Amino acid sequence: MSQPVVTSHQISMTEWLAAIGQTEESNAFREEDNRKAKRLEFLFRAMGVPYERPESLPARELSDLGPRFKEILETRGDELCAIRLVPNKPELPKLRQRGLSIRDCYENWFLKQEISADDYEAFLCPHSETLLWSATFVVSDRGVYGEIVRGLHSQLTHGYTENQLFQFAWDFDKWRWSPGYDEEAASQVLRMLALLKTDDEAARSSVTTEMNAEFSHGYLKGYFESTVWPDNKVYIIDYNRLLPKYLPDFIELTGSSEAAEEARGAVASNGRACGRVRIMLDPEAAEFSAGDILVCDMTDVRYLPYMRIAGAIITDRGSILSHAAIVSRELNKPCIIGTKIATKVLHDGDEVEVDANRGTVRILS
Numbered sequence: 001m002s003q004p005v006v007t008s009h010q011i012s013m014t015e016w017l018a019a020i021g022q023t024e025e026s027n028a029f030r031e032e033d034n035r036k037a038k039r040l041e042f043l044f045r046a047m048g049v050p051y052e053r054p055e056s057l058p059a060r061e062l063s064d065l066g067p068r069f070k071e072i073l074e075t076r077g078d079e080l081c082a083i084r085l086v087p088n089k090p091e092l093p094k095l096r097q098r099g100l101s102i103r104d105c106y107e108n109w110f111l112k113q114e115i116s117a118d119d120y121e122a123f124l125c126p127h128s129e130t131l132l133w134s135a136t137f138v139v140s141d142r143g144v145y146g147e148i149v150r151g152l153h154s155q156l157t158h159g160y161t162e163n164q165l166f167q168f169a170w171d172f173d174k175w176r177w178s179p180g181y182d183e184e185a186a187s188q189v190l191r192m193l194a195l196l197k198t199d200d201e202a203a204r205s206s207v208t209t210e211m212n213a214e215f216s217h218g219y220l221k222g223y224f225e226s227t228v229w230p231d232n233k234v235y236i237i238d239y240n241r242l243l244p245k246y247l248p249d250f251i252e253l254t255g256s257s258e259a260a261e262e263a264r265g266a267v268a269s270n271g272r273a274c275g276r277v278r279i280m281l282d283p284e285a286a287e288f289s290a291g292d293i294l295v296c297d298m299t300d301v302r303y304l305p306y307m308r309i310a311g312a313i314i315t316d317r318g319s320i321l322s323h324a325a326i327v328s329r330e331l332n333k334p335c336i337i338g339t340k341i342a343t344k345v346l347h348d349g350d351e352v353e354v355d356a357n358r359g360t361v362r363i364l365s
Contacts, residue, residue, distance in 0.1 A: 009300035063117035077103035142250035159322035268325035271334030275311035312354035
């Protein structure tokens with residue numbers, strides 16, 4: 001049995017924006033996220049885009065053990081699921097759980113939620129304990145860029161990468177990949193992108209009109225998340241029209257450097273800074289001053305007070321499209337992620353130069 005995903009510290013993008021005081025943007029993200037299933041269903045019908053198609057039913061049907069949900073319990077109760085309780089009132093939170101059986105989720109999670117069932121719609125999605133590949137990427141007028149990794153998708157959104165992460169960029173002409181290029185990763189990215197392209201003028205017109213969407217070179221523009229299941233089927237699991245506003249139109253991948261830098265990683269937020277290193281493995285017990293260079297395994301919401309006043313942020317793990325990396329851009333903090341070794345080769349008190357335009361960290365003294 002897989003374990004439910006724990007997100008107590010790695011919160012959603014909506015919650016991150018609220019935490020940094022961007023209330024209006026947070027509300028807009030909440031609305032966009034709450035309507036995700038409806039957007040994906042529209043793309044499924046208009047363009048044939050496959051997604052983890054859910055059973056949609058009023059939460060009251062679960063609360064009262066209505067006939068439709070009772071049949072689901074009896075016939076599919078042992079299936080793993082991902083459940084989303086989406087509110088029909090904007091001030092209410094979305095609730096979710098993943099990795100439990102439908103029966104276990106109902107008995108040990110849903111029935112313990114202190115909600116008014118009439119305020120929510122339930123979406124029961126299929127769930128797999130394992131994934132072959134997961135990716136996040138952006139499609140813009142300038143091209144496509146993103147990241148792909150073997151395994152669970154939470155590695156990318158939460159930043160706690162366990163497997164080698166491959167970054168890619170395509171300007172609709174030439175492909176570029178981060179060091180360690182993997183041909184299978186490239187083939188999976190092509191499969192994912194193919195789902196978002198259509199030459200059908202009627203389909204494009206329908207999507208453009210009904211969803212306020214745009215296309216470039218025949219590809220639907222936006223921020224996307226995609227997975228490859230153990231049966232090798234590819235699914236688009238998120239399509240967000242607002243997130244590209246907070247991201248670069250395109251990134252250039254320059255490959256590895258031959259310089260003898262003490263640490264090197266991917267650029268999550270541009271800029272340069274010099275300051276004193278503070279290695280922070282435990283954010284609950286740390287000394288930190290304004291302008292210090294925050295160095296840690298990976299940031300989460302507990303690090304936000306330090307992120308606000310840091311001169312720059314450096315992490316061992318992470319991805320350029322993780323929630324925390326996006327927030328570093330909103331805070332206008334130079335940020336380098338995925339160095340693998342920063343917490344090992346840097347030490348408290350080191351004076352360093354952080355060049356988050358090139359992705360390098362150099363010890364000054």
